[in-house]
Amino acid sequence: MDLPRGFRYSGVAAGIKASAKKDIALIVADEAATVAGVYTQNIVRAASIDWNVAVTPSSQFRAIVVNSGNANACTGDEGVANNRQMAETTAAALAVMPEQVAVLSTGVIGVQLPIEKVERGIGTAAEHLSNSEASFTAASEAITTTDKSPKTVQASVSIGGQTVTIAALAKGAGMIGPRMATMLGVVMIDGEVTTEVAQKILDVATAASFNRISVEGHMSTNDAVLLLASGKSGVVISNEADVDQLTNAVTDVCIQLAKMIPADGEGATHLVQIDVQGTESNEEADQIARTVAASALVKTAVTGNDPNWGRIVSAVGYAGVDLDAHKINLKLNGFELFAAGQPVAFDAAEVSKSIGDNFETLIELSVGGGSGKAKHWTSDLTVEYVRFNSEYTT
Amino acid sequence: MDLPRGFRYSGVAAGIKASAKKDIALIVADEAATVAGVYTQNIVRAASIDWNVAVTPSSQFRAIVVNSGNANACTGDEGVANNRQMAETTAAALAVMPEQVAVLSTGVIGVQLPIEKVERGIGTAAEHLSNSEASFTAASEAITTTDKSPKTVQASVSIGGQTVTIAALAKGAGMIGPRMATMLGVVMIDGEVTTEVAQKILDVATAASFNRISVEGHMSTNDAVLLLASGKSGVVISNEADVDQLTNAVTDVCIQLAKMIPADGEGATHLVQIDVQGTESNEEADQIARTVAASALVKTAVTGNDPNWGRIVSAVGYAGVDLDAHKINLKLNGFELFAAGQPVAFDAAEVSKSIGDNFETLIELSVGGGSGKAKHWTSDLTVEYVRFNSEYTT
Numbered sequence: 001m002d003l004p005r006g007f008r009y010s011g012v013a014a015g016i017k018a019s020a021k022k023d024i025a026l027i028v029a030d031e032a033a034t035v036a037g038v039y040t041q042n043i044v045r046a047a048s049i050d051w052n053v054a055v056t057p058s059s060q061f062r063a064i065v066v067n068s069g070n071a072n073a074c075t076g077d078e079g080v081a082n083n084r085q086m087a088e089t090t091a092a093a094l095a096v097m098p099e100q101v102a103v104l105s106t107g108v109i110g111v112q113l114p115i116e117k118v119e120r121g122i123g124t125a126a127e128h129l130s131n132s133e134a135s136f137t138a139a140s141e142a143i144t145t146t147d148k149s150p151k152t153v154q155a156s157v158s159i160g161g162q163t164v165t166i167a168a169l170a171k172g173a174g175m176i177g178p179r180m181a182t183m184l185g186v187v188m189i190d191g192e193v194t195t196e197v198a199q200k201i202l203d204v205a206t207a208a209s210f211n212r213i214s215v216e217g218h219m220s221t222n223d224a225v226l227l228l229a230s231g232k233s234g235v236v237i238s239n240e241a242d243v244d245q246l247t248n249a250v251t252d253v254c255i256q257l258a259k260m261i262p263a264d265g266e267g268a269t270h271l272v273q274i275d276v277q278g279t280e281s282n283e284e285a286d287q288i289a290r291t292v293a294a295s296a297l298v299k300t301a302v303t304g305n306d307p308n309w310g311r312i313v314s315a316v317g318y319a320g321v322d323l324d325a326h327k328i329n330l331k332l333n334g335f336e337l338f339a340a341g342q343p344v345a346f347d348a349a350e351v352s353k354s355i356g357d358n359f360e361t362l363i364e365l366s367v368g369g370g371s372g373k374a375k376h377w378t379s380d381l382t383v384e385y386v387r388f389n390s391e392y393t394t
Numbered sequence: 395m396d397l398p399r400g401f402r403y404s405g406v407a408a409g410i411k412a413s414a415k416k417d418i419a420l421i422v423a424d425e426a427a428t429v430a431g432v433y434t435q436n437i438v439r440a441a442s443i444d445w446n447v448a449v450t451p452s453s454q455f456r457a458i459v460v461n462s463g464n465a466n467a468c469t470g471d472e473g474v475a476n477n478r479q480m481a482e483t484t485a486a487a488l489a490v491m492p493e494q495v496a497v498l499s500t501g502v503i504g505v506q507l508p509i510e511k512v513e514r515g516i517g518t519a520a521e522h523l524s525n526s527e528a529s530f531t532a533a534s535e536a537i538t539t540t541d542k543s544p545k546t547v548q549a550s551v552s553i554g555g556q557t558v559t560i561a562a563l564a565k566g567a568g569m570i571g572p573r574m575a576t577m578l579g580v581v582m583i584d585g586e587v588t589t590e591v592a593q594k595i596l597d598v599a600t601a602a603s604f605n606r607i608s609v610e611g612h613m614s615t616n617d618a619v620l621l622l623a624s625g626k627s628g629v630v631i632s633n634e635a636d637v638d639q640l641t642n643a644v645t646d647v648c649i650q651l652a653k654m655i656p657a658d659g660e661g662a663t664h665l666v667q668i669d670v671q672g673t674e675s676n677e678e679a680d681q682i683a684r685t686v687a688a689s690a691l692v693k694t695a696v697t698g699n700d701p702n703w704g705r706i707v708s709a710v711g712y713a714g715v716d717l718d719a720h721k722i723n724l725k726l727n728g729f730e731l732f733a734a735g736q737p738v739a740f741d742a743a744e745v746s747k748s749i750g751d752n753f754e755t756l757i758e759l760s761v762g763g764g765s766g767k768a769k770h771w772t773s774d775l776t777v778e779y780v781r782f783n784s785e786y787t788t
Contacts, residue, residue: 044711044719044735074704076736109704110737216690218705219712296610296690296775297783304784310468310503311612317438318613325438341438342470343504381690382784383777389691390698390776 001154003136004165004190006030006230008129011142014121016069016107016114022142024121025066027186028094028129033230034192035061035102036199038206040223046073047083048103052224055099057195062100064186064226065090065125066143067118068171070107071182073221082113089119093126106145106171106182106222140169143184146388147172151260157249159242162235164191166249170257172215172264182222185210185257187250192231197238201247202227209254212286214378215265216385217294225254262377263359267384270302271377272361279372284321289376291319292363299381302361307351309337312363323367331364395548397530398559398584400424400624402523405536408515410463410501410508416536418515419460421580422488422523427624428586429455429496430593432600434617440467441477442497446618449493451589456494458580458620459484459519460537461512462565464501465576467615476507483513487520500539500565500576500616534563537578540782541566545654551643553636556629558585560643564651566609566658576614579604579651585640586625591632595641596621603648606680608772609659610779611688619648656771657753661778664696665771666755673766678715683770685713686757693775696755701745703731706757717761725758 008028016023037056039049055061065086072079083105087098094101105113129135140150151170156163170185193201206225227250237246263271274292276285292298295315301308309330316328326341333354336344355361361380379385402422410417431450433443449455459480466473477499481492488495499507523529534544545564550557564579587595600619621644631640657665668686670679686692689709695702703724710722720735727748730738749755755774773779 042708042711043717044708044722074707074732074735074737109708218689218691218709221704221708221711294688295612296779297612300780300783303780306784310615313468314436314438314503314615315612317436317615323437328438338468341468343468381780383780385690386694386697386775386777386780389694390700 001156002165003131003133003154003167004188004230006033006190006232007188007228008131009135009139010125010128010130011138012121012125012128014124015117016067022138023067023069024118024125025139025142026090026122026125026129027064027139027188027228029062029228029230032060032062033228034059034195034198036195036202036227037102038202038225040220042219042221044074044221046071046105046222047075047079048072048105049222049224051083051087052102055102056226057199059195060100061228062096063090063094064102064104065122066104066184067113068106068143068145070105070111070113071109071222072105072113074110075112078112082115085115086118086122089122093123102226104184104224106143106184109221136167143169143171145171146266148264151257153253153256155249155253157245159191159235159237159245162233164189164233164235164246166253168253168257170261172261182220183210183261185225185254187227187253188230189250190230190233191246192236193229197243198227198229201243201250204247205251205254208251209258212376213258213262214293214376215262259377262379265379266388267382268379269382270361270380271359272302272363272380274363274365274376276365276367277373278366278368278370279321280370281372282374285372285374287321288316288319288365288367289374291315293376293378296381299378302355302380303382305352305356307332307335307337307348307355309343313338316365316367327368329366333358333362395550396559397525397527397548397561398582398624400427400584400626401582401622402525403529403533404519404522404524405532406515406519406522408518409511410461416532417461417463418512418519419533419536420484420516420519420523421458421533421582421622423456423622423624426454426456427622428453428589428592430589430596430621431496432596432619434614436613436615438468438615440465440499440616441469441473442466442499443616443618445477445481446496449496450620451593453589454494455622456490457484457488458496458498459516460498460578461507462500462537462539464499464505464507465503465616466499466507468504469506472506476509479509480512480516483516487517496620498578498618500537500578503615530561537563537565539565540660542658545651547647547650549643549647551639553585553629553631553639556627558583558627558629558640560647562647562651564655566655576616577604577655579619579648581621581644581647582624583644584624584627586630587623591637592621592623595637595644598641599645599648602645603652606770607652607656608687608770609656653771656773659773660782661776662773663776664755664774665753666696666757666774668757668759668770670759670761671767672760672762672764673715674764675766676768679766679768681715682710682713682759682761683768685709687770687772690775693772696749696774697776699746699750701726701729701731701742701749703737707732710759710761721762723760727752727756
């Protein structure tokens with residue numbers, strides 16, 4: 001599949017990671033592009049987030065520089081200076097202004113960046129920019145940390161008979177601190193949109209995708225998603241129907257990408273999808289879905305291939321949503337386990353086999369007659385997750 | 395230490411648990427006592443909770459019947475009938491009214507009680523009631539499920555030169571579903587108080603103790619704490635100073651008892667105490683303490699003896715409290731790790747050794763100049779916890 005027109009990529013190893021794996025990526029727009037961003041809500045946030053909030057949205061955007069292996073978070077004034085240095089070095093290498101550059105960092109917290117290595121890496125990356133699939137892949141590799149594999153999605157959408165091409169890359173969530181991650185995502189399109197429309201599209205897409213996933217629910221200091229629009233397809237998207245169509249296409253891409261994150265959660269043996277319906281509002285459904293997704297008991301039950309409806313139903317009960325317990329219905333992988341607030345007789349071995357045989361587990365909850373609904377995706381919780389997050393040290 | 399006057403206890407094995415361990419307890423007041431209760435906020439709640447909400451508070455109370463091994467939750471009309479049968483059988487054995495009896499159940503969800511066994515067990519327990527330490531211990535054993543040991547606290551308080559004796563027992567929290575738990579607590583005092591005062595004392599004590607602990611944060615369908623006051627010491631507690639003094643004593647007992655629960659959390663290798671101060675309100679401090687306590691990354695870092703301040707500080711940042719990140723200070727086991735929003739140089743090996751050498755880990759957070767403060771106690775998160783909750787099945 002084609003990549004969107006108007007972008008070049010590169011990914012190189014600059015020596016930030018001890019493993020000598022790729023750790024600097026550049027994503028460059030050939031000419032001024034439109035950018036929008038969505039950032040972590042954490043009050044403790046990295047220098048890069050403060051920078052990006054200041055420079056986006058914009059219609060004069062040119063480049064994203066990403067480093068992995070170091071989050072440059074909780075690093076004080078030196079961290080702020082190093083972040084600015086990353087933007088300035090990138091800007092100088094590309095002959096653009098620093099304010100046309102966004103910075104993404106991910107990795108260890110509280111350690112200063114090896115800024116000389118980063119500067120040299122940016123220089124090397126700028127020399128290797130290309131619009132090839134290989135360069136796109138190199139960039140996707142360079143942003144990863146604990147991910148088992150890079151995460152990319154490519155798609156296209158026909159708008160008024162003309163094709164807009166979409167490419168997106170992301171890295172996994174689930175940890176911060178030493179050996180750590182953050183959720184980063186970048187979506188490129190070659191349609192032309194205003195900054196206002198770009199921000200609106202990204203807000204909608206993120207709300208339906210990256211904001212509906214969790215591994216262990218720990219919000220990072222560095223989470224960021226950016227949307228870049230080059231306009232190089234020549235397709236101008238401005239009327240409401242076209243914007244809706246593009247929004248749907250970008251949302252689909254973001255959902256595909258977002259699901260890869262809990263699917264690749266540390267130690268995960270299942271991707272768990274939680275569908276909730278029947279609440280008064282979508283917000284209430286979301287609250288229930290998040291509460292079920294956050295339950296260590298639900299997650300460990302899935303790990304153990306256990307159709308433990310008691311853990312799921314009781315999590316619904318403490319989600320803080322005013323419900324009638326007699327209207328709760330639960331299906332797991334299509335099997336009805338609980339109906340109208342009462343347990344249903346079922347073949348536990350058969351349901352357990354269904355969980356064990358499939359990587360994806362589907363939890364469907366219907367909790368009343370309202371029109372509210374929500375989806376959420378999470379990892380299960382395994383011995384390997386705890387090992388990975390407790391045994392790396394001392 | 396003496397037990398409070400006016401109560402008798404027993405604990406017997408009725409065959410509800412496959413292990414043949416004790417599973418029926420009775421706590422009986424010799425004459426009409428005052429009772430107050432605090433119950434789970436879960437919308438999905440057991441038949442016993444509905445019953446107890448109806449019969450407490452009261453000044454004509456006589457007995458608590460407890461069964462372990464079966465939560466009698468999500469069991470429909472048959473479950474409601476079985477719960478009533480427990481109250482009626484107990485009432486008949488003691489020649490009191492069913493409405494003078496509270497019922498506590500803990501164990502597996504969604505399975506009907508073996509009611510004949512329960513009835514026989516209640517009969518046997520009623521024959522063995524005594525005010526001895528041995529009977530008190532037997533009752534404390536009979537209410538346990540996954541607890542490694544029974545949990546009791548005894549204390550006394552001098553009010554106006556007269557002694558009020560307190561005894562309390564609890565069982566561990568942390569799980570529901572097969573191989574399960576729930577938090578149950580019962581506090582007996584031999585002072586005389588009105589139902590209004592009893593409820594007020596229990597509300598205050600519970601808010602400072604049982605409501606400040608977590609294992610994995612999954613709220614049970616059966617959580618309940620009851621306070622019984624026999625009045626048999628002859629000490630009438632009615633003026634404000636005396637009520638305050640009794641409230642403090644009961645709160646101290648409840649805190650001691652509550653801490654035993656995360657200390658005995660499944661697989662726990664550390665009891666983690668989180669002290670937060672400097673918020674605008676106590677509620678904000680509590681919200682931060684709960685968020686840090688709920689973080690799987692904080693809990694696994696403690697398991698690994700890792701002074702990972704980044705995980706703790708970033709959890710503070712997403713607690714939903716409006717803070718100045720530059721005013722966050724963190725001490726771990728007395729070592730300063732983070733001050734005024736910046737990392738502090740420290741000897742990681744020394745702090746790690748301190749975590750490894752002590753069962754209790756103390757996390758102290760100061761986040762501003764406000765007078766708000768809160769405490770929370772939780773377990774760490776270990777491989778054994780996940781194993782215990784995922785590998786029991788199929």
